Amino acid sequence: MRELMGIAYFAICAAIAVWATRRTKTADDFFVAGRGVGLVPFAIAAMASTLSGFAFIGGPGLVYGIGMTAVFIILPAGVTNTLGAWVLGTRMHRLGRARGLLTVPDALAARYRSPAAQGLSAVAILAGVIGYVATNALALGVVIDALFATGLGPGIWIGTAVTLAYSVSGGILAGIYTDVFQGVVMAVASTAVFLVALDAGGGLPAITRTIEAADPALLGPWGTRGAMTALSFFFVFAVGSLGQPQIAHKYYMLRDLARLKWYPVLMTIAMLLAQLLFVGVGVAVKALVVRGEMAPLASPDDATPQFLLRFVPVVLSALVFAGVAAAIMSTVNSFLSIGAAALTHDLPRALGREPIRQLTIGRLWTVVIAVLAALLAQQAGLLVAFLGILGYGLFASTLVPALAIGLNWTGATREGALSSIATGLALTVGLEWLVWSKRLTVPQGITVTGLTLVASLLVFLWVSWLTRGRAAAQLDDEVRRILEDG
Amino acid sequence: MIVLVVGLVGIVAAYVGILLGVASPAVPMLMALGSTAVLAGLAQLASVRRGRALPVLTRTVRWVFGGMAAGFIAVLLLPPPVAGGPLLLGLPRATSILLLLVGAMPMVVLPIAYARAFDTEVMPAEEPRNDA
Numbered sequence: 001m002r003e004l005m006g007i008a009y010f011a012i013c014a015a016i017a018v019w020a021t022r023r024t025k026t027a028d029d030f031f032v033a034g035r036g037v038g039l040v041p042f043a044i045a046a047m048a049s050t051l052s053g054f055a056f057i058g059g060p061g062l063v064y065g066i067g068m069t070a071v072f073i074i075l076p077a078g079v080t081n082t083l084g085a086w087v088l089g090t091r092m093h094r095l096g097r098a099r100g101l102l103t104v105p106d107a108l109a110a111r112y113r114s115p116a117a118q119g120l121s122a123v124a125i126l127a128g129v130i131g132y133v134a135t136n137a138l139a140l141g142v143v144i145d146a147l148f149a150t151g152l153g154p155g156i157w158i159g160t161a162v163t164l165a166y167s168v169s170g171g172i173l174a175g176i177y178t179d180v181f182q183g184v185v186m187a188v189a190s191t192a193v194f195l196v197a198l199d200a201g202g203g204l205p206a207i208t209r210t211i212e213a214a215d216p217a218l219l220g221p222w223g224t225r226g227a228m229t230a231l232s233f234f235f236v237f238a239v240g241s242l243g244q245p246q247i248a249h250k251y252y253m254l255r256d257l258a259r260l261k262w263y264p265v266l267m268t269i270a271m272l273l274a275q276l277l278f279v280g281v282g283v284a285v286k287a288l289v290v291r292g293e294m295a296p297l298a299s300p301d302d303a304t305p306q307f308l309l310r311f312v313p314v315v316l317s318a319l320v321f322a323g324v325a326a327a328i329m330s331t332v333n334s335f336l337s338i339g340a341a342a343l344t345h346d347l348p349r350a351l352g353r354e355p356i357r358q359l360t361i362g363r364l365w366t367v368v369i370a371v372l373a374a375l376l377a378q379q380a381g382l383l384v385a386f387l388g389i390l391g392y393g394l395f396a397s398t399l400v401p402a403l404a405i406g407l408n409w410t411g412a413t414r415e416g417a418l419s420s421i422a423t424g425l426a427l428t429v430g431l432e433w434l435v436w437s438k439r440l441t442v443p444q445g446i447t448v449t450g451l452t453l454v455a456s457l458l459v460f461l462w463v464s465w466l467t468r469g470r471a472a473a474q475l476d477d478e479v480r481r482i483l484e485d486g
Numbered sequence: 487m488i489v490l491v492v493g494l495v496g497i498v499a500a501y502v503g504i505l506l507g508v509a510s511p512a513v514p515m516l517m518a519l520g521s522t523a524v525l526a527g528l529a530q531l532a533s534v535r536r537g538r539a540l541p542v543l544t545r546t547v548r549w550v551f552g553g554m555a556a557g558f559i560a561v562l563l564l565p566p567p568v569a570g571g572p573l574l575l576g577l578p579r580a581t582s583i584l585l586l587l588v589g590a591m592p593m594v595v596l597p598i599a600y601a602r603a604f605d606t607e608v609m610p611a612e613e614p615r616n617d618a
Binding site: 227405 | 487490491494497498500501504505513514517518520521524525528529531532533534535536537543550554561562564566567568569570571573575576577578580581583584585588589590591592593596597598600601604605608609610611613
C-alpha cells in the first residue's frame, strides 16, 4: 500500500510539472512564476516551502526528547505568519514590480544602490542553499529507502532526480503548483495523525498526567532545557523568519497587491494544520513509552516512524510518508530556484555584467546545485550535518537587518547593510564551525544563531547611525516613495 | 526604533548574564521581554507611512505584543509545575497560559487586524483594489 501511495504521489507531482513546464517560457516564469500567482496557491506554497521534513520527523523527535522547549521552534508562527506580510510583503511586491526584480539580493541592490550588497547576500544565500538542499536530499533518500527499499545512496539520487525534473523544467512555477498539492497532503496527513495520536494516548489530560508523573518539566512551560533555551529558540525563529529568502522572494510572485489582505489568515490556518503532528506525535509517543506500551526509542527521530508502524492505519501512514516527501521536495525546489538565481542573476550583476540567457543558464545551475548537494548528502553525518545547521542562521543573520529593517527605515545606509551582511556571514560560518568541530562550547541557553543575529542587527543599526549623513543620497526617489508609502 | 534597540539591549544583557553564569530570574525575563520588544519594534517600524503611525496597526502592535509580554511575565513568575498540579485545557496551567497568550492570541488577532486595516492603512492609494 505504501509503495502504491508513493508511486501515485510522485505521478501527480510529475503531471503538475508537465503542465507547469508548458507555461515556463521566460526567466520571469522560471524565477518568479510570471508574477501571476493567486492568493490560495501563494499561501499554501509559502507554508509548504517553510516546512521541511523536520516538521514530520526531527520535530516530533525533539518534542519527545525535550518537551515544550522544542515547541518554541514553532510557537512564533502565530506572529511570523502575519509579520512577514506586514514587514516585507507590500514593499517587496511593489519594489519587484517597479524594478522587475527577481531575487532578494535584487531588492537589497535596489534599496541601497549597491551591487556589493547584492553580491555579498548572494554568496550567503548560496552557502545556505547548498546546506539546505544537501540535508533535504539526504532526508528524501531516507524516505525513498523506507518506501521502496532502494538503499540510502540510490534513494538520494532518485529523490534528487524527481525533484530536479520539475525544478529544471518548470522552475518555481512548477514548484508553486506542486507545492499546492504537496501542502494539502502535508496538512491532511498532519491533522489526521494528530487526532490518532491524541486517541492513542487516551486524550490530552491523560497524556499530561502520564508524562508529568515521570518528568514534570517535560510539559512545563519551558520544557526540560529551561526558559533561556526556549526563549532563544523563540527569538531566533520569530525574528529569523523575516530573513528566509524562499519566503521573502515569493512576494514578487503575487498577481496583485490586493491579494495580500487575506494571506496571513490562510497561511496561519495552513501552518497550524501542518504543524499539529509536530506536537501531537511527540507527546503521545512519550506517554506511550512511559506507560510501557511502546519500547523506549533508540533515537528521538524514531518517534514518528515507530508511531506510524504501531498505531496508524496503513493508508494513513502511507499518506504521512507522502507528506514527508512533499515537505522535503517543496523546500528543495524553492532553494534550488533561489540558488540558481544567485548564480545566474545576482553574482553577474554584482560583478557589473548584465545576466544573459537566464532561463537556460538558470536551468543549468539548478542541475549543478542539485548534483553537488546530492554528492554532499552521500557523506551523511559529516559535512552535511554542519551544512544543515548553517542555512537558517546564515539567512537570518545576513538578511534580517538589511531587508526587514532596511525596507522600513529610510535612515538605513549602504555601509550599515554591507557591515551587517559581512558580520552575519563571517560570524555564522566561524562560530558554527567552531561549535561543530568541538573547539568551542556554547553555554546552555544560548544559540549560535541567536548570537549572530543580535550581532548583525546591532552592527547594522550602529554603522547606519555612524554614516547617517549618507542615507538620503543613497535612496532613489522611486525606492524612497515605496519605502515611505508601504 | 527605540523599542527595537531596547529589545536588542535586553537580549544582549540576557546572553551576557548566561555567559557570566548569573542564575537570576531576571536573565530569562530580559530575554523574554527583549525578544517581544524586538518583534514589536519591527512591526511598529512597518506601521508608519510618511512619518505617521497608522492607528489600527499601531493599536494592534501595542495590545498583541503587550499581551505576549504579560504572558511571559506571568509564566516566569509562576512556580515550576509539579506532578498532579492543576490542568488547564489538558495541560499544566502555566503551559496553557503561555500557549494561549504567546501562541494562540497573536495567531488569531494579528491576521484579522491586518486584514481589517488592509484597505485603509496597508494598501498604498495608487494600488488597484481587486477582490482577492
